[in-house]
Amino acid sequence: MVQFKTLRLLVVFLILGLFNQVDLVAQNYSVNNQKSSLLVLGTSSLHDWEITAEQQKGTIQIENTEQFALKDLTMTFDVNALKSGKSSMDKNTRKALDYSDYKTINFKLTKVKSITKKRTGYSVVAVGNLTIAGTTKSIELPFTLSPLNGTVSLSGEKDLKMTTFNVEPPTALLGTITTGDEITIQFNTVFN
Incomplete structure (x- = not known):
């Protein structure tokens, strides 16, 4: 009888321990296209212009260990x-x-160069492969990552040259x- 109670107590502690470890598991999120925006800003000899990306797809994987970790990021x-x-x-x-x-x-994403904790999220510098028109280049992409109520948002901007690609x-x-050759990408991407 004592052995059964001990075994039952051990099982309860194991289950409670597993619930406490949930934050150690990597969490996957997918782009919410309705809440996300991406603008391409540029210039011309006539006027400035902008283009909106109406279709975004992607995933992000975050690990909530003692030190926050960005494990994966893909966008299309x-x-x-x-x-x-x-x-x-x-x-x-x-x-x-x-x-x-x-x-x-x-x-x-190929690697994370830095993650710095801020008041309401993280300042991230990611390195990844950007492929445009069949040409792939490694770029540094700085952004703010904000986890909030089951969602994760990335916001930032990046200057590029079309001819690089x-x-x-x-x-x-x-x-x-x-x-003009130079463009600016402004993004606010929401994952849930």
């Missing part, structure tokens, strides 16, 4: 869903990104309107 953007509100500009964008051969833009900056009206 559908080139056909990059919209400016102007059909001719959208067509030029797809052409510049060689949409017939490369349907998506992809980012894959072998993308010819689009032109219009027989080359009389040219776009």
Whole structure:
């Protein structure tokens, strides 16, 4: 009888111990496309422009150990869903990104350079492979990571040059309107 009570007590303690260890397990989250935004900002010889990524897919894996750890991050953007509100500009964008051969833009985390605890989240510098129009380059991506009520949001911005990815900056009206090589990516991506 004593042995049975001891065994039962041991099982209860093991179960309680497992519940306390839940935070040690990596948690996976997927992009909530409805709550996420990504803007591409650029210039041209006529005016500044912006394009919105209407379709984002991706996952993030976070481990809540004593020291917070970002284990994985992947993002995919559908080139056909990059919209400016102007059909001719959208067509030029797809052409510049060689949409017939490369349907998506992809980012894959390769390492975390730094994570710094802040008041309401973490300041992260990630390194990953960004693939645009078939060209892959390693980039540093700084962002703020904020876990809140079962969601995780990443927000930040990154300056890039189109030519780094072998993308010819689009032109219009027989080359009389040219776009600048430099673009800025602004993002607020929500995962749940």
